[in-house]
Amino acid sequence: MFRERLADALDAAFEGPTAVHVALACAPAGSGKTTLLSGWARRARSDGGQPITAWATVDDHDNDSHVLHDTLVAALVNAGDPELRRICRGLPPPSPAQRFPIGEALRQFADPIRLVIDDAHLLHDPDALADLESFLRAPPARLRIVIAGRFEPPLAVQRLRLDGKVFDLDFRDLAFTADEAAELLTEHDVHLPDTDLAALMKRTEGWAAGLRLAGMSLAGHPDPAGLIANFTGDRRAVADYLFEQVLEGLEPREREFLLYTSVPATFTVALAEQLTGYTDAHDITDRLEHQNCLLSRIEESPTVFRYHPLLRSYLRAETTRLGAKAVAQLEQATAQWYTEFGDALLSLEHGINAGDHDHVVGVLSESGLTLVQNGHGETVQRLLARASRSVRDHPAARLADAAAALAIGNTPAAESTLAALEPSWPPLDGTADRQRLLHESLRVQAAIRTGDLTPALARLSLVDAGTTGDPELDAFVLLQLGRGRLYQGDAAGAEGPLRRALAHARAGRSPRTVLHALAALAAASVCRGRVSEAAEFADEAVELGRDAELTHDVETHLAVLLGAWCRWIRLEDATESAGTATVALVDLDTDLARAASSLAALFGLATSQDRHGSVAAIHAGGGSSRHRPPPGIAAAVLPSIHSAYLLGGESQWANECVARSAVALPGTGDAVVIDALAHLHDQHFERARKLLVPVLDGNLMCIAATNLITAWLAEAVAAHRRGHRARTHSSLAEALRLAEPESVLRPFHDVDPSIRDLLLNSQGRFGHLGGFADRVVASLPARESGPTEALTPRELELLGELPSWRTAEQIANDLCVSVNTVKTHLRGIYRKLGVTTRRDAVAAAHTRGLL
Numbered sequence: 100m101f102r103e104r105l106a107d108a109l110d111a112a113f114e115g116p117t118a119v120h121v122a123l124a125c126a127p128a129g130s131g132k133t134t135l136l137s138g139w140a141r142r143a144r145s146d147g148g149q150p151i152t153a154w155a156t157v158d159d160h161d162n163d164s165h166v167l168h169d170t171l172v173a174a175l176v177n178a179g180d181p182e183l184r185r186i187c188r189g190l191p192p193p194s195p196a197q198r199f200p201i202g203e204a205l206r207q208f209a210d211p212i213r214l215v216i217d218d219a220h221l222l223h224d225p226d227a228l229a230d231l232e233s234f235l236r237a238p239p240a241r242l243r244i245v246i247a248g249r250f251e252p253p254l255a256v257q258r259l260r261l262d263g264k265v266f267d268l269d270f271r272d273l274a275f276t277a278d279e280a281a282e283l284l285t286e287h288d289v290h291l292p293d294t295d296l297a298a299l300m301k302r303t304e305g306w307a308a309g310l311r312l313a314g315m316s317l318a319g320h321p322d323p324a325g326l327i328a329n330f331t332g333d334r335r336a337v338a339d340y341l342f343e344q345v346l347e348g349l350e351p352r353e354r355e356f357l358l359y360t361s362v363p364a365t366f367t368v369a370l371a372e373q374l375t376g377y378t379d380a381h382d383i384t385d386r387l388e389h390q391n392c393l394l395s396r397i398e399e400s401p402t403v404f405r406y407h408p409l410l411r412s413y414l415r416a417e418t419t420r421l422g423a424k425a426v427a428q429l430e431q432a433t434a435q436w437y438t439e440f441g442d443a444l445l446s447l448e449h450g451i452n453a454g455d456h457d458h459v460v461g462v463l464s465e466s467g468l469t470l471v472q473n474g475h476g477e478t479v480q481r482l483l484a485r486a487s488r489s490v491r492d493h494p495a496a497r498l499a500d501a502a503a504a505l506a507i508g509n510t511p512a513a514e515s516t517l518a519a520l521e522p523s524w525p526p527l528d529g530t531a532d533r534q535r536l537l538h539e540s541l542r543v544q545a546a547i548r549t550g551d552l553t554p555a556l557a558r559l560s561l562v563d564a565g566t567t568g569d570p571e572l573d574a575f576v577l578l579q580l581g582r583g584r585l586y587q588g589d590a591a592g593a594e595g596p597l598r599r600a601l602a603h604a605r606a607g608r609s610p611r612t613v614l615h616a617l618a619a620l621a622a623a624s625v626c627r628g629r630v631s632e633a634a635e636f637a638d639e640a641v642e643l644g645r646d647a648e649l650t651h652d653v654e655t656h657l658a659v660l661l662g663a664w665c666r667w668i669r670l671e672d673a674t675e676s677a678g679t680a681t682v683a684l685v686d687l688d689t690d691l692a693r694a695a696s697s698l699a700a701l702f703g704l705a706t707s708q709d710r711h712g713s714v715a716a717i718h719a720g721g722g723s724s725r726h727r728p729p730p731g732i733a734a735a736v737l738p739s740i741h742s743a744y745l746l747g748g749e750s751q752w753a754n755e756c757v758a759r760s761a762v763a764l765p766g767t768g769d770a771v772v773i774d775a776l777a778h779l780h781d782q783h784f785e786r787a788r789k790l791l792v793p794v795l796d797g798n799l800m801c802i803a804a805t806n807l808i809t810a811w812l813a814e815a816v817a818a819h820r821r822g823h824r825a826r827t828h829s830s831l832a833e834a835l836r837l838a839e840p841e842s843v844l845r846p847f848h849d850v851d852p853s854i855r856d857l858l859l860n861s862q863g864r865f866g867h868l869g870g871f872a873d874r875v876v877a878s879l880p881a882r883e884s885g886p887t888e889a890l891t892p893r894e895l896e897l898l899g900e901l902p903s904w905r906t907a908e909q910i911a912n913d914l915c916v917s918v919n920t921v922k923t924h925l926r927g928i929y930r931k932l933g934v935t936t937r938r939d940a941v942a943a944a945h946t947r948g949l950l
Contacts, residue, residue: 129308332413
């Protein structure tokens, strides 16, 4: 597979109207270059000998123009073609006038020829190279040349490159793919699962020699995964190969350069100078790169270099020969370098490697929170695990560890770490240092998840948040203060800290903090019923998540869901975006994925072809335990969920929703509104009105502002059923007044099917709200008529009992009739409604406004 892939590439380069003259195959030892070329040559011979392929392997003796010419001629003579042999044997010797007579002679030959010049990196004689350059610049029309070596010889071929006459094959082209590596390993009777193969590819980066050595080691090994995990450059076979094939022949200064610069994973020339003290580090780097010493540039940052993983692990093992003190000094110098140039994570890693307590504590104090907020929490914890005990016990390290634990969802570990720090802090007096501020903020972050929020938030509220002058810390503290208030149901109180958090975050170094602040502000705006503003915050958060490559962050997907809610509450299409968030969250958090699936089903219920399936999906996704939403967000969707259950004929789930609302939203107008909707559905109109009085009077507040619209609509329905026409109209007018600024249409669809008729009855009497009222009416489905009007009074009475889900015997006892009478009426109801089950009868009755 490997040979075929690259042989095909060579064939394609040498054929067609834009065929190249020269192919340069230059790669480190063991890259499979010779294997590729020899297989390519054999394939040409097996295809009938066309084109003719000649092979010349050069060595140090060929650093003479005449000798090099003779070597090429000998290769052509031995290519097996009689005519070519005749031409070559009749050549005049090289002369000052004709340095490479082979070129002119081959112009007489009509058949295509391919000439491979292998080990060309050994050529260094200026005269020999100059003559070869002349030969390359104007070769015979039918001649194609392959120059192969460990690195490119100093040939002036840039003009040919610009003319498109050179085809380059380098280490990246010669690297094995995973499939090709698997094929190679089968030659050693080694068959790896995908995970182990991926790990081996990461270790070897497709380097043929590394894969071959791995195959030899893995053959018959009882623990392939363990061997791969420890397959490094200091394994004897790998180390011997690297020494003999890569390092042998290097000058002592070059070897020392490799050793010192292997301490960082990547380095620049300036860092190399810092580590080695060599003022000619630039020249050494160029020379090593040119010689393909498994040194390459980072593609995205061409001034940054790295070693192949196997070579670096070999070199790192060799650094131990320098002694612990010398290695620590190299690590310390690297750590200081990264501090100076703003890479806190690498500075932390090398500081820990150096055992420099003060440096590590300084990095954690200055940048620990930023590292966690930038998604490096797990790495910070891994590095701290191998730090000294004195470092791990320092408050800065413990706070960074707690922040990392919260970032990856390990709340108990974070709480334990924070509790251990508690005795070390003095009493709060209105001011606090950086570490104390971070401690109290992390306590709030943890308490949001556990529910024990009040004491943690009270403590954080005692200090002056957002005044340290560190944008990242101030943003984080204010973010936790705002989110804490949001989770307490105080969206208005959350808004100020959240807006300040956003301002600080924009001035800081973490786009993730900006994202979190935007998502929290979107949630606060949803709670306050400011739909347009919520949509703007949510859309900006989603765009930032995409641009900053934070699409894996949970907050990005929560922002998607909040934006979907904004569209759904206005009767705009929200299903697709909610579905996208659902799919993305599956790989991140199961609870969140279920909650997102529930919302996607709710948002798509109106157009669903399977109402019962959608209602079941809504119910299945409720109640996420790890990531409960702020109460205002739950309050904003629970009335619609309750309505969906009733529409689906699931009265038991509807009753559970009422009970859940009372527990999740205690003492709020939202829970009362949902309870009133349940009584309204059961035709207990007076009870529903009494429940709504404190909400409508403003004595009991809703934490989701849109629920006040629902409350006035419920009051309108109850007043209508009680015959209070004036109250019905005034309640409708108040609902329209609240809904019109943000075009909130959803509550008009969820409360009761009679809303449309009530609006039509008052048409023309809503003043400046008349246009919006007409828009609401146009969005509502017309109530069906026909068979349902034929229901008898007794059938209507019995229909009202169906949502209770009591048995026919129980209903018969209440109505003082026989069971058979009840069953007869039920059959009549089902027939007239065109249904066959009790659940479908309840759903149809809701649709037609009979319940």
